[in-house]
Amino acid sequence: MIRSNPFRFVVVALAALSLAACGINSVPTKEEAVNAQWANVQSAYQRRADLIPNLVSTVRAAAGSENQILDNVTSARARATSINITTEDLSNPAEFQRFQDAQNQLTQAMGQLRTVVEAYPQLQSQGRFADLMTAIEGSENQINVERIRYNEAVQDYNTEIRTFPSVIGAKLVHGAQAKVPFQASAGAQDAPDVDFGDAFEGGAQTGTPANDNAGQQPRQPAAAAN
Numbered sequence: 711m712i713r714s715n716p717f718r719f720v721v722v723a724l725a726a727l728s729l730a731a732c733g734i735n736s737v738p739t740k741e742e743a744v745n746a747q748w749a750n751v752q753s754a755y756q757r758r759a760d761l762i763p764n765l766v767s768t769v770r771a772a773a774g775s776e777n778q779i780l781d782n783v784t785s786a787r788a789r790a791t792s793i794n795i796t797t798e799d800l801s802n803p804a805e806f807q808r809f810q811d812a813q814n815q816l817t818q819a820m821g822q823l824r825t826v827v828e829a830y831p832q833l834q835s836q837g838r839f840a841d842l843m844t845a846i847e848g849s850e851n852q853i854n855v856e857r858i859r860y861n862e863a864v865q866d867y868n869t870e871i872r873t874f875p876s877v878i879g880a881k882l883v884h885g886a887q888a889k890v891p892f893q894a895s896a897g898a899q900d901a902p903d904v905d906f907g908d909a910f911e912g913g914a915q916t917g918t919p920a921n922d923n924a925g926q927q928p929r930q931p932a933a934a935a936n
Contacts, residue, residue: 734879737886740867744889745797747860754856755790755813758849762787762820765842769823772833779819779826786812786819800864801887810892820846857892864889 766780790812799805833839868888871880880886 734883736876737867737871737880737884740863740870741884741886741889744800744860744863744867747856747863748795748797748800751853751856751860752795754849754853758846758853759787759791759816761842761846761849765823765839765846768836768839768842769827769833772836772839773827773830776826779823783816783819783823786816790816800889803890806890817850861891864891 762783766783769776770780793809793812795806795809799809827833827839870876871884871886871888
Protein backbone atom coordinates (compact mmCIF):
# COMPACT_ATOMS: atom_id res chain seq x y z
CA MET A 711 0.00 0.00 0.00
CA ILE A 712 1.39 3.38 -1.06
CA ARG A 713 1.44 5.88 1.73
CA SER A 714 0.59 9.47 1.02
CA ASN A 715 3.33 11.98 1.61
CA PRO A 716 2.13 14.81 3.90
CA PHE A 717 5.02 16.94 2.76
CA ARG A 718 3.79 16.75 -0.82
CA PHE A 719 0.38 18.06 0.19
CA VAL A 720 1.98 20.91 2.07
CA VAL A 721 4.05 21.84 -0.96
CA VAL A 722 1.00 21.73 -3.24
CA ALA A 723 -1.00 23.84 -0.81
CA LEU A 724 1.75 26.41 -0.51
CA ALA A 725 2.13 26.54 -4.29
CA ALA A 726 -1.59 27.15 -4.70
CA LEU A 727 -1.51 29.92 -2.13
CA SER A 728 1.51 31.48 -3.82
CA LEU A 729 -0.20 31.47 -7.21
CA ALA A 730 -3.34 32.99 -5.71
CA ALA A 731 -1.26 35.69 -4.06
CA CYS A 732 0.34 36.46 -7.41
CA GLY A 733 -2.94 37.55 -8.96
CA ILE A 734 -3.78 34.34 -10.81
CA ASN A 735 -7.39 34.62 -9.70
CA SER A 736 -7.75 38.19 -8.50
CA VAL A 737 -6.67 39.85 -11.76
CA PRO A 738 -9.30 38.20 -14.02
CA THR A 739 -11.92 38.64 -11.31
CA LYS A 740 -11.33 42.38 -11.15
CA GLU A 741 -11.18 42.61 -14.94
CA GLU A 742 -14.58 40.98 -15.19
CA ALA A 743 -15.88 43.56 -12.71
CA VAL A 744 -14.63 46.32 -15.03
CA ASN A 745 -16.25 44.66 -18.06
CA ALA A 746 -19.55 44.24 -16.24
CA GLN A 747 -19.58 47.89 -15.18
CA TRP A 748 -18.74 48.99 -18.72
CA ALA A 749 -21.89 47.19 -19.88
CA ASN A 750 -23.85 49.32 -17.42
CA VAL A 751 -22.25 52.48 -18.84
CA GLN A 752 -23.19 51.45 -22.37
CA SER A 753 -26.75 50.70 -21.30
CA ALA A 754 -27.12 54.14 -19.73
CA TYR A 755 -25.78 55.89 -22.84
CA GLN A 756 -28.04 53.81 -25.06
CA ARG A 757 -31.05 54.76 -22.98
CA ARG A 758 -30.35 58.45 -23.62
CA ALA A 759 -29.79 57.81 -27.32
CA ASP A 760 -33.11 55.95 -27.58
CA LEU A 761 -35.01 58.90 -26.10
CA ILE A 762 -33.54 61.61 -28.33
CA PRO A 763 -35.42 60.85 -31.59
CA ASN A 764 -38.79 61.22 -29.84
CA LEU A 765 -37.62 64.46 -28.23
CA VAL A 766 -36.44 65.86 -31.57
CA SER A 767 -39.75 64.97 -33.21
CA THR A 768 -41.71 66.65 -30.42
CA VAL A 769 -39.65 69.84 -30.56
CA ARG A 770 -39.70 69.96 -34.36
CA ALA A 771 -43.51 69.87 -34.35
CA ALA A 772 -43.70 72.93 -32.07
CA ALA A 773 -40.51 74.76 -33.10
CA GLY A 774 -39.96 73.93 -36.74
CA SER A 775 -37.89 77.08 -37.29
CA GLU A 776 -35.11 75.56 -35.14
CA ASN A 777 -34.21 72.91 -37.71
CA GLN A 778 -30.49 73.70 -37.51
CA ILE A 779 -30.35 72.94 -33.80
CA LEU A 780 -32.43 69.80 -34.18
CA ASP A 781 -30.32 68.56 -37.08
CA ASN A 782 -27.18 69.07 -35.00
CA VAL A 783 -28.65 67.03 -32.16
CA THR A 784 -29.55 64.27 -34.61
CA SER A 785 -26.08 64.32 -36.17
CA ALA A 786 -24.37 64.29 -32.78
CA ARG A 787 -26.48 61.32 -31.74
CA ALA A 788 -25.57 59.48 -34.94
CA ARG A 789 -21.85 60.04 -34.30
CA ALA A 790 -22.13 58.94 -30.68
CA THR A 791 -24.00 55.74 -31.47
CA SER A 792 -21.68 54.85 -34.38
CA ILE A 793 -18.66 54.35 -32.09
CA ASN A 794 -18.84 50.98 -30.41
CA ILE A 795 -16.34 50.24 -27.66
CA THR A 796 -15.73 46.59 -26.85
CA THR A 797 -14.15 45.36 -23.64
CA GLU A 798 -10.88 44.93 -25.55
CA ASP A 799 -10.94 48.64 -26.38
CA LEU A 800 -10.99 49.60 -22.70
CA SER A 801 -7.19 49.40 -22.75
CA ASN A 802 -6.95 51.54 -25.90
CA PRO A 803 -6.69 55.23 -24.88
CA ALA A 804 -7.15 56.57 -28.43
CA GLU A 805 -10.30 54.56 -29.14
CA PHE A 806 -11.73 55.32 -25.71
CA GLN A 807 -11.12 59.04 -26.30
CA ARG A 808 -13.01 58.88 -29.61
CA PHE A 809 -15.99 57.45 -27.75
CA GLN A 810 -15.84 60.08 -25.02
CA ASP A 811 -15.45 62.94 -27.51
CA ALA A 812 -18.53 61.81 -29.42
CA GLN A 813 -20.57 61.57 -26.24
CA ASN A 814 -19.35 65.02 -25.20
CA GLN A 815 -20.56 66.44 -28.51
CA LEU A 816 -23.99 64.96 -27.93
CA THR A 817 -24.10 66.41 -24.42
CA GLN A 818 -23.22 69.85 -25.80
CA ALA A 819 -25.89 69.57 -28.47
CA MET A 820 -28.49 68.62 -25.87
CA GLY A 821 -27.46 71.61 -23.76
CA GLN A 822 -27.98 73.90 -26.74
CA LEU A 823 -31.39 72.37 -27.40
CA ARG A 824 -32.42 73.06 -23.82
CA THR A 825 -31.52 76.71 -24.30
CA VAL A 826 -33.60 76.92 -27.47
CA VAL A 827 -36.80 75.41 -26.06
CA GLU A 828 -36.91 78.07 -23.34
CA ALA A 829 -38.20 80.41 -26.06
CA TYR A 830 -41.25 78.17 -26.58
CA PRO A 831 -43.44 78.16 -23.45
CA GLN A 832 -46.17 76.33 -25.37
CA LEU A 833 -43.72 73.47 -25.92
CA GLN A 834 -42.67 73.34 -22.29
CA SER A 835 -46.31 73.09 -21.25
CA GLN A 836 -46.84 69.90 -23.28
CA GLY A 837 -47.02 66.80 -21.14
CA ARG A 838 -45.19 64.65 -23.68
CA PHE A 839 -42.27 67.08 -23.87
CA ALA A 840 -42.05 67.32 -20.09
CA ASP A 841 -42.07 63.52 -19.78
CA LEU A 842 -39.32 63.15 -22.37
CA MET A 843 -37.14 65.80 -20.72
CA THR A 844 -37.61 64.13 -17.35
CA ALA A 845 -36.65 60.77 -18.83
CA ILE A 846 -33.56 62.21 -20.53
CA GLU A 847 -32.44 64.00 -17.38
CA GLY A 848 -32.88 60.74 -15.49
CA SER A 849 -30.79 58.88 -18.06
CA GLU A 850 -28.06 61.52 -17.85
CA ASN A 851 -28.00 61.19 -14.07
CA GLN A 852 -27.70 57.43 -14.50
CA ILE A 853 -24.84 57.92 -16.96
CA ASN A 854 -22.97 59.91 -14.33
CA VAL A 855 -23.58 57.23 -11.70
CA GLU A 856 -22.42 54.41 -13.97
CA ARG A 857 -19.34 56.33 -15.08
CA ILE A 858 -18.32 56.86 -11.46
CA ARG A 859 -18.79 53.17 -10.72
CA TYR A 860 -16.83 52.26 -13.83
CA ASN A 861 -13.95 54.51 -12.79
CA GLU A 862 -13.93 52.90 -9.36
CA ALA A 863 -13.75 49.43 -10.90
CA VAL A 864 -10.96 50.58 -13.23
CA GLN A 865 -9.00 52.04 -10.34
CA ASP A 866 -9.35 48.80 -8.40
CA TYR A 867 -8.21 46.74 -11.39
CA ASN A 868 -5.32 49.03 -12.34
CA THR A 869 -4.07 49.04 -8.76
CA GLU A 870 -4.23 45.25 -8.64
CA ILE A 871 -2.14 44.70 -11.77
CA ARG A 872 0.50 47.23 -10.74
CA THR A 873 1.15 46.19 -7.15
CA PHE A 874 3.16 43.30 -5.77
CA PRO A 875 2.61 40.38 -5.73
CA SER A 876 -0.34 40.50 -8.18
CA VAL A 877 1.83 42.23 -10.77
CA ILE A 878 3.64 38.90 -11.28
CA GLY A 879 0.57 37.02 -12.44
CA ALA A 880 -0.80 40.08 -14.21
CA LYS A 881 2.24 40.42 -16.46
CA LEU A 882 3.55 36.86 -16.78
CA VAL A 883 0.28 34.92 -16.89
CA HIS A 884 -2.50 37.27 -18.01
CA GLY A 885 -0.60 39.90 -19.99
CA ALA A 886 -2.81 42.45 -18.28
CA GLN A 887 -2.99 46.04 -19.51
CA ALA A 888 -4.31 49.05 -17.63
CA LYS A 889 -7.89 50.08 -18.37
CA VAL A 890 -8.77 53.64 -19.40
CA PRO A 891 -11.00 55.62 -17.02
CA PHE A 892 -13.26 58.52 -17.89
CA GLN A 893 -11.56 61.89 -17.52
CA ALA A 894 -14.53 64.20 -17.04
CA SER A 895 -12.76 67.55 -16.81
CA ALA A 896 -10.16 66.92 -19.50
CA GLY A 897 -12.72 65.31 -21.77
CA ALA A 898 -15.06 68.27 -21.51
CA GLN A 899 -12.23 70.68 -22.36
CA ASP A 900 -10.82 68.67 -25.25
CA ALA A 901 -14.06 67.60 -26.86
CA PRO A 902 -14.63 69.06 -30.34
CA ASP A 903 -17.08 71.97 -30.41
CA VAL A 904 -20.48 71.46 -31.95
CA ASP A 905 -20.88 74.03 -34.74
CA PHE A 906 -24.40 75.40 -34.65
CA GLY A 907 -23.63 78.00 -37.31
CA ASP A 908 -26.20 80.77 -37.52
CA ALA A 909 -29.00 78.72 -36.02
CA PHE A 910 -29.97 81.50 -33.64
CA GLU A 911 -30.11 84.27 -36.23
CA GLY A 912 -33.64 85.51 -36.49
CA GLY A 913 -34.78 83.55 -33.41
CA ALA A 914 -38.05 81.68 -33.13
CA GLN A 915 -40.22 84.80 -33.25
CA THR A 916 -39.60 88.50 -33.53
CA GLY A 917 -39.04 89.94 -30.07
CA THR A 918 -38.96 86.55 -28.34
CA PRO A 919 -36.20 85.56 -25.93
CA ALA A 920 -34.72 83.33 -28.65
CA ASN A 921 -32.73 86.29 -30.01
CA ASP A 922 -31.29 86.96 -26.57
CA ASN A 923 -29.70 83.54 -26.53
CA ALA A 924 -27.45 84.30 -29.48
CA GLY A 925 -23.79 84.37 -28.61
CA GLN A 926 -24.28 82.88 -25.17
CA GLN A 927 -22.39 79.80 -24.10
CA PRO A 928 -24.45 76.59 -24.27
CA ARG A 929 -25.93 75.80 -20.92
CA GLN A 930 -24.97 72.33 -19.82
CA PRO A 931 -27.56 70.01 -18.27
CA ALA A 932 -27.64 69.98 -14.50
CA ALA A 933 -26.30 66.44 -14.43
CA ALA A 934 -24.90 66.08 -17.90
CA ALA A 935 -22.64 63.16 -18.70
CA ASN A 936 -19.36 64.21 -20.18
